[in-house]
Amino acid sequence: MMQGMTRRGLAAMALGAAGATQAQAQAQWSPSRPVNIVVPFPPGGSTDVTARLVADRIAPLLGQNVVIDNRPGAQTVIGAEAVARAAPDGHTMLMSSGTTLTINPVIGRNLPYKPQDFAPIIHVATLPFCIAVKPGIPDTLEGFIAHVRANPGKVSWGHNGRGSFNHIAGELIRDRLQLDWNDVGYRGDAHQMNDLMAGTLDSILVGGATGLQVARSGRAKIIGWTGETRLPNLPDQPTFHETWPGLVAVTWFGLLAPARTPAAAISRLNAAAAIAVADASLRQSLLDQGILTAGGSPADFQAFLTREQERWTPILQRLKIEL
Numbered sequence: 322m323m324q325g326m327t328r329r330g331l332a333a334m335a336l337g338a339a340g341a342t343q344a345q346a347q348a349q350w351s352p353s354r355p356v357n358i359v360v361p362f363p364p365g366g367s368t369d370v371t372a373r374l375v376a377d378r379i380a381p382l383l384g385q386n387v388v389i390d391n392r393p394g395a396q397t398v399i400g401a402e403a404v405a406r407a408a409p410d411g412h413t414m415l416m417s418s419g420t421t422l423t424i425n426p427v428i429g430r431n432l433p434y435k436p437q438d439f440a441p442i443i444h445v446a447t448l449p450f451c452i453a454v455k456p457g458i459p460d461t462l463e464g465f466i467a468h469v470r471a472n473p474g475k476v477s478w479g480h481n482g483r484g485s486f487n488h489i490a491g492e493l494i495r496d497r498l499q500l501d502w503n504d505v506g507y508r509g510d511a512h513q514m515n516d517l518m519a520g521t522l523d524s525i526l527v528g529g530a531t532g533l534q535v536a537r538s539g540r541a542k543i544i545g546w547t548g549e550t551r552l553p554n555l556p557d558q559p560t561f562h563e564t565w566p567g568l569v570a571v572t573w574f575g576l577l578a579p580a581r582t583p584a585a586a587i588s589r590l591n592a593a594a595a596i597a598v599a600d601a602s603l604r605q606s607l608l609d610q611g612i613l614t615a616g617g618s619p620a621d622f623q624a625f626l627t628r629e630q631e632r633w634t635p636i637l638q639r640l641k642i643e644l
Contacts, residue, residue: 350411350585355386358414358576361400361421363393363509367448367528367612371574372416374606375445378597383589393509396484397421398432405438409579411586414442419572420486423629427637428484436630439577440587441622443594444615446574446607449548449560450490451532452478453541454524455517462545462559465524466498473501479513479525482506484642489633490547490570491526492640494561497568517541528572529611546611547571554608573615573629575622591619 358376362368369391376387392400401421407413415421422436454460458476459468469476480488483506491504505522507513510531516522518540525532525541529552535541546552546560547570561568576594578587597603598616607614617625 350583350589352383352385352412354412355388356380356383356412356414357388357390358416359390359392359400359404360416361392361394361397362418363511364391365530366510367530367610368416368418368574370530370610371446371607371612374603375416375576375594375597378600378603379590379593382593382596396425396429396482398425398429398434401425402433404577404579405434407579409440409582411578411582411590413579414590415439415577416445417575417577418448418486419629419633420484422577422626423573423633424484424486424489424637426630427634428642430643436626438580440580440582441619441626442576442578442587442590443598443619444573444575444617444622444625445594445598446612446614447571448528448574448612449546449552449571450487450526451529451543451546451558451611452524452526453517453532453535453543455520455522455541458523460542460544462561463564465544466500469500469502474503477503477505477523479505479507479516479522479527481510481513481527482508486570486572487526487528489637489640489642490572492642493570493636494526494547494568496640497565533610552608552611552613555611573625574612575615575626587619 358372360369360372372389376389380387392403397420404413404415425432426436454465459465478491480491510527513525514531514535517525518535518538532543536543543558546558548560549562549569551560595616598614604614
């Protein structure tokens with residue numbers, strides 16, 4: 322009897338020691354090589370800008386270089402699939418936008434990934450879209466909408482391709498305001514920005530980083546935003562919501578890892594990213610580009626993702642948009 326108890330005691334002690342060792346290893350998790358942040362868009366857009374600002378600040382906190390890996394294409398599917406299939410070891414993250422996990426799972430068919438393939442790390446920021454127009458187009462929001470209505474099928478607007486979040490935002494505006502406008506899809510922000518400044522495109526509906534860039538050139542003007550409230554640094558620029566209550570379309574940016582990434586790695590990455598997002602200079606840099614920082618825990622981010630899916634799914638089904 323004593324011998325049996327001793328064996329059980331030794332087994333329990335061994336299990337306890339193993340558990341303590343494992344817990345200690347988790348608590349001390351650190352990346353052992355450079356960390357990649359996959360951005361499923363070309364360089365220069367709002368998602369890319371956000372990722373680079375965050376990467377610069379978390380690198381010293383993690384003690385490793387943080388490399389931006391741009392993998393655009395197929396409305397973020399290429400980049401998202403790469404992360405979903407990456408080793409779940411904490412060395413690969415996705416800087417997702419709402420397109421990837423809010424839009425694509427509803428409108429896409431045979432996607433090579435699903436939301437459960439990712440582990441939320443942190444909600445980095447939210448992004449309203451802005452409408453910018455070329456010279457000669459009415460340069461107030463209400464005046465522009467009246468102009469589109471007076472010229473059915475003749476006023477063009479650019480977006481990042483069918484199924485992108487700014488395309489969805491434009492379709493929501495079209496549906497709500499009963500507009501007949503000519504949408505033109507692009508593979509990224511740069512080409513539509515160039516066409517707007519060249520005068521071959523009447524308007525664009527884009528993220529703030531692009532919209533503000535063309536506005537500062539003096540060859541276009543921002544006339545409104547799709548957020549619920551005005552941006553604090555742009556108090557003179559109205560929102561659709563002010564004139565048409567409830568007409569709000571805001572995308573988001575967030576960091577996610579492959580599913581089954583160890584909890585200790587998720588916790589360490591969240592802690593570093595939370596410090597970055599709270600940094601005053603980063604917050605101001607993003608605000609200057611029309612981006613509002615967020616933050617919170619992985620659980621907070623998961624709850625946010627659930628709310629976004631619940632809000633947008635019926636809208637997308639009503640609009641009958643397919644990827």
